[in-house]
Amino acid sequence: xxxxxxxxxxxxxxxxxxxxxxxxxxxxxxxxxxxxxxxxxxxxxxxxxxxxxxxxxxxxxxxxxxxxxxxxxxxxxxxxxxxxxxxxxxxxxxxxxxxxxxxxxxxxxxxxxxxxxxxxxxxxxxxxxxxxxxxxxxxxxxxxxxxxxxxxxxxxxxxxxxxxxxxxxxxxxxxxxxxxxxxxxxxxxxxxxxxxxxxxxxxxxxxxxxxxxxxxxxxxxxxxxxxxxxxxx
Amino acid sequence: xxxxxxxxxxxxxxxxxxxxxxxxxxxxxxxxxxxxxxxxxxxxxxxxxxxxxxxxxxxxxxxxxxxxxxxxxxxxxxxxxxxxxxxxxxxxxxxxxxxxxxxxxxxxxxxxxxxxxxxxxxxxxxxxxxxxxxxxxxxxxxxxxxxxxxxxxxxxxxxxxxxxxxxxxxxxxxxxxxxxxxxxxxxxxxxxxxxxxxxxxxxxxxxxxxxxxxxxxxxxxxxxxxxxxxxxx
Numbered sequence: 001x002x003x004x005x006x007x008x009x010x011x012x013x014x015x016x017x018x019x020x021x022x023x024x025x026x027x028x029x030x031x032x033x034x035x036x037x038x039x040x041x042x043x044x045x046x047x048x049x050x051x052x053x054x055x056x057x058x059x060x061x062x063x064x065x066x067x068x069x070x071x072x073x074x075x076x077x078x079x080x081x082x083x084x085x086x087x088x089x090x091x092x093x094x095x096x097x098x099x100x101x102x103x104x105x106x107x108x109x110x111x112x113x114x115x116x117x118x119x120x121x122x123x124x125x126x127x128x129x130x131x132x133x134x135x136x137x138x139x140x141x142x143x144x145x146x147x148x149x150x151x152x153x154x155x156x157x158x159x160x161x162x163x164x165x166x167x168x169x170x171x172x173x174x175x176x177x178x179x180x181x182x183x184x185x186x187x188x189x190x191x192x193x194x195x196x197x198x199x200x201x202x203x204x205x206x207x208x209x210x211x212x213x214x215x216x217x218x219x220x221x222x223x224x225x226x227x228x229x230x231x232x233x
Numbered sequence: 234x235x236x237x238x239x240x241x242x243x244x245x246x247x248x249x250x251x252x253x254x255x256x257x258x259x260x261x262x263x264x265x266x267x268x269x270x271x272x273x274x275x276x277x278x279x280x281x282x283x284x285x286x287x288x289x290x291x292x293x294x295x296x297x298x299x300x301x302x303x304x305x306x307x308x309x310x311x312x313x314x315x316x317x318x319x320x321x322x323x324x325x326x327x328x329x330x331x332x333x334x335x336x337x338x339x340x341x342x343x344x345x346x347x348x349x350x351x352x353x354x355x356x357x358x359x360x361x362x363x364x365x366x367x368x369x370x371x372x373x374x375x376x377x378x379x380x381x382x383x384x385x386x387x388x389x390x391x392x393x394x395x396x397x398x399x400x401x402x403x404x405x406x407x408x409x410x411x412x413x414x415x416x417x418x419x420x421x422x423x424x425x426x427x428x429x430x431x432x433x434x435x436x437x438x439x440x441x442x443x444x445x446x447x448x449x450x451x452x453x454x455x456x457x458x459x460x461x462x463x464x465x466x
């Protein structure tokens with residue numbers, strides 16, 4: 001970022017600071033949303049699940065605010081080269097965080113379907129909460145990497161995506177086996193399958209942000225071997 | 234859009250035309266990808282599925298090209314107000330189309346898992362191809378709405394999303410019932426569940442684009458009742 005003394009440069013730095021603050025705020029809400037959705041899921045807490053759904057509107061509202069700010073910054077400051085790329089990156093990262101929030105909301109929506117009244121209580125996947133924590137941690141860490149503009153931290157986030165994919169593969173197999181053996185709860189377990197898939201997608205999106213952070217910090221694309229590729233399960 | 238005679242205005246119109254052409258190209262590829270992935274699925278054609286996966290890189294490459302063009306247009310032309318919003322909208326629409334391409338790729342990835350060698354041939358969901366066609370049609374129609382800047386056509390796309398959600402709900406129930414009765418094929422059918430979910434998500438994204446088209450054409454947000462809300466299944 002430029003450090004010039006001109007009025008417009010200082011104003012631009014303030015704008016960028018504001019964009020970054022909005023992204024941190026969105027990211028904090030998204031991380032919390034994943035944790036709360038997973039808590040609601042393990043407790044069968046429909047009220048908490050409902051709160052996660054409501055709070056998603058806050059994330060959407062911040063994204064809309066950020067978008068307006070981006071348009072204003074570009075129109076007023078006419079940023080060039082690196083500065084412009086940083087503004088565009090903020091727009092893209094915000095869109096990804098909004099999607100992460102949607103995945104948390106989707107998990108929350110499934111809580112009442114999984115713990116439906118009169119239905120058998122199911123508690124088949126002991127490692128699902130650990131998977132949820134890893135996904136939330138990746139979101140947390142990639143936002144730290146973004147704040148610190150730290151390409152090494154971004155690489156570390158990407159590497160953890162493989163662990164998340166392994167979690168998913170293992171949970172997929174466990175759930176399918178469970179369905180084979182417990183046909184009464186197949187519908188509930190199918191929803192759990194989507195929960196695991198949503199968490200796996202959260203990891204993919206954290207990885208996407210990490211790649212953008214890396215690119216913004218180094219001007220180069222992250223090597224393919226660092227990024228990992230999502231499985232098809 | 235402005236129709237002034239100045240050199241820079243004409244150049245800007247050309248840029249916008251180029252952005253729109255790139256979006257049409259991406260959209261055409263995404264629509265084709267959905268159709269091909271669904272064809273590969275019904276035929277059990279692993280080769281065609283593989284081609285869909287390869288072609289997704291083209292969509293990604295066009296998005297990257299569009300992004301560079303956006304940065305160049307903003308830097309060179311310093312567009313204001315409506316023009317700037319149109320440029321930002323192109324960036325956002327391209328990102329959504331890229332995601333639609335990813336869903337088609339994800340369907341293609343599941344073809345060999347659903348039609349695994351030595352596994353039972355399953356053919357449980359006769360309405361899945363119709364759902365695929367509806368999703369592809371929505372992508373086609375929303376791109377037409379974008380080209381024509383037609384807010385009424387955008388509303389029609391959103392209304393069809395409800396039909397897609399109904400397809401999904403029906404397929405979800407059919408597949409769960411099938412799993413209950415055929416435990417040997419649960420893993421394959423679980424993949425079909427994800428295929429249906431991917432198509433449902435394609436519809437959501439077509440709806441997102443339709444909302445952007447509507448906003449760009451009218452300056453107003455589409456009324457909530459027109460947009461439909463995705464189910465949680």
